[in-house]
Amino acid sequence: MAHPHATGDATAAVAHEHHFPEKAGQYVRIGIILVVLTALEVGAYEVAHRAHGTALGAVWFIPTILALSALKFALVALYYMHLKWDGRLLKGVFSFSLFVAAIVILALMALMFYHYAFSATLPKVT
């Protein structure tokens, strides 16, 4: 069993060795930006919805909403998940996964678009 004082020394040694920086202010600023971006998303939805009856009626709506969403995604991944400060291996693991995920989405949508566009005998579904 470890001596309690030795454990305390070990804790201090590790904490000192890693030197965790104080980032609370930066996290709060990112939080405010995330809230503002969400407000912009909902605002864009309301503007497009009122102007066209449906939000998708506005040409600018989907690019705007996807850009805002991607920005929020990047801020959380880089700052809250610490990818900005992590090594290349972790960045690579996540980036590769996102790349494959994007391929999965695009491939499935392309396949189904082809299916719905050119298949004359679609199954009757509700």
Added chain:
Amino acid sequence: MTLAHAEAHALHPETSTGIDNRKLAIWTFIGSECLFFASLISTYLVYKGKSLVGPFPRDIFEIPLVTFGTALLLFSSLFVVLSLNAAEQGNRKKTILWLALTITCGLFFIGMQVYEFSHFVHKGLTMQGNLFGASFYTLTGFHGTHVTIGVIWLFTVFIEVLRGKVPPAKALNLEIAALYWHFVDVVWIVIFPVVYLMN
């Protein structure tokens, strides 16, 4: 090597990658989860607008309620990262406070989703009713399950913090749970516009 340094070394053993294996493991898991949710999101998009009978998204979605839920998840992400920061600084009181707020936000989000689902079922949207219902409940239901698992995980870490078992040297225990929680948040960051706003 002193006993203190030996224990410090035992807490953070050297690895061939230079990264703690647990951290690499959670990032690999998160990577696999990206593919899981990508398949669910693409399924939702493929079936979007293909339902022949209602209720349809525009008939039932309540954007203000979901916006509130989105804000809860965003705030919870801020709170958990503040909790981690406090744990790394050795500030136990702040760690407990921010972690408690994170768990509270998570519980409110789950409550919001339970209310939303019961409201939708009351309006006639079921899993077997139409394609929209099946894909919507599958996607958001799996996300809600992940939120629930995250809340349980954070609660176990919360108990450990209360018992004084998460000193700065062991802040990685909280960081791993926090990474999972942030992932749950980023998935919702995608679901919110794709499912609710682009209806």
